[in-house]
Amino acid sequence: MTLMDEQIPVLSVTALNSTAREIIEGNFPLLRVEGEISNFSAPGSGHWYFSLKDSSAQVRCAMFRQRNTYSRMQPRNGLQVLVLAQPTLYEGRGEFQLVVEQIQESGEGDLQARFVALKEKLAAEGLFEARHKRPLPIWPQRVAVITSATGAALQDIRATLARRWPLLTVLVYPVLVQGEQASAQIVEALHKASTRRSEEVIILARGGGSAEDLWCFNEEVVARAIRASTLPVVTGIGHEIDFTIADFASDLRAATPTAAAEAVSPDRSEWLPRVQGLSGQLTRQMQRKLQDEAQRLDFLRMRLRHPGEGLDLAQQRLAAARQNLARAMLMREQFWTRQFAYLEERRRRQDPIQHLQALQKQLEASRSRLRQMMLEHLQRNQLRLQQSTAALGFLDPLAVLQRGFAVLRDASGKVLFSSADSRSGDILEATLARGTLHCQVLEADATGD
Incomplete structure (x- = not known):
């Protein structure tokens, strides 16, 4: 049997889908199907479109306006429902689907229940509290984007950043954003960006999708990785x-x-x-500064004189200084001449021998007074030493021990001041005036405090 075998009939796609629809509808009566609603939509036509799913499969459903008008419930994603439906095939797209006749609620879906349970658990730990939220940088220079490398979300982010602030550098950490491996890749990317710290903020993003498609972002490991990040994280x-x-x-x-x-x-x-306003202010301030400096330059130019004038003035000052110096030297010479003559006269009038004898008498008197003062000072210090020795004797702990007292210490060597510092059975060390005793506490008086 080959592709060109004329015994095999040739069908158009329309004929194939129509035949498949007749087979399905002819072999399946109305069925009751239970599952969780996802991807619910209600367009302007009034029809309802959604998927029913369980842990391992899903099926598309349509409930037309003439039927859902009589429904007493409003479907929503995550709701567990029971439907009465006719299995069929939508010929336009060749899709197997259920045409729902009736629908009623049967409870929350498994994914929704898991979502609520995890949210309540992490909220109870304080993971979502506002005090843990980190502020975003006002002027970031580098942004880390964790998303799919081929998704529309990355293109939207790049376009938005280029339009708003082209100076930003974007570093993409490509990850899966749905499926079993997605959460592990997201956690690894968060850890890598947090460790490198070459960026200042992280964007974790992906486009729209069903609850199943977005489920990797509902994993506990992802939430904890976000809070463990050293960089602020923005989710989109x-x-x-x-x-x-x-x-x-x-x-x-x-x-x-x-x-x-x-x-x-x-x-x-x-x-x-x-920035333009600040640039204008800066330009005006620079112009004012230039004007001020120009006026200052004009003023300095008016004060500036020819070097010859300054040289003449310096020569005049030098000549005056020379005259003043000569006059001062002459006056100083005359002063010392008179002083020398006065001292010479005094030397001739005074007898050195008599002066020496007077000095010897003064020296002897000074020696006598010094000996007397030293003797008195020694007596006072001896008396003070005797008084201090007597006072020290009163304070000597060994003297107290000589009167029959003892010093008690615990096993660590700490001195005991109260019976509350020991307990029954403790081994104590008693220091006496002569020797040491090791004692055991039989009973500690509780009133020692």
Whole structure:
């Protein structure tokens, strides 16, 4: 049998899908199916579209307006429901689906229950408290972006940062953003960015998706890695209505990846007028400074004289200084001449021998007074020493021990002052005036305090 075998009929896609639909609807009656709602949408047509899922599979569902009008419940993502539905095939896209006739609530879905339980657990630990939130840098220069390298979220972030603040350097840490390996890669990227610290803020982002697609951001390890980061983390996950555990753990939750990029970047359209205003102020201040310096230069120019004038003035001052110096030297010479004559006259009038005898008498009298003072000083110090020795004897602890007292110490050598410092059975050391005793406490008086 080959592709060109004419015995095999050729079908168009329309005919194939139509035949498959007839087979499915002809072999399946109305069924009751239970599952968790995800990807719910209600467009303007009034129809409801959603998926029913369990732990290992999902199926697309449609409940048309003429049926959902009579429903007494409003579906929402994460709700566990029971539906009465007809299995069929949507021929336009070749998709297997259930056309729902009736729907009723049967409880919260498994994913929603896990989400609520983890949120309550981490909240009870204080992981989401505002006091743990780190402020974002006002003027960051480098931003780390943790997201899919091929997703639209990265392009939106790059475009937003380039539009708002082109000076920012973006370093991308590519990771999976859905699937079993996604959470481990996200944790590793957070740790790497936190350890390197070459950036100043982290954006953790991905585009919209179902609850299953976003589930890696609801893992406990991701939330704890966000709080353990040394850099502030901004999340922009899914659409505005999507909330994940990572959003609660982050330092700032943005509604979308674009909003996250806006949160970490200054807006040049806002700052450009300020910079232009500051530039104008700086220009005006520089102009005023130049004008002031120009006036100062003009003033210095008017004070500036020809060097010859200064030289003439210096020569005049030098000549005057020479005259003053000659006059002062003459007066000094005359003074010392008179002083020398006066001293010479005094020398002739005084007899050196008599002067020497008088000095010897003064020396002997000084020696006598010195001996008397030393003797008195020695007597006073001896008396003070005797008094101090007597006072020291009263303070000597050995003297107290001589009167029958003892000093008690515990095993560590600490002196005991109260019975409350020991307990029954303690071994104490008693120091006496002569020798030492080791005693055991039989009973400690509790009133020792």
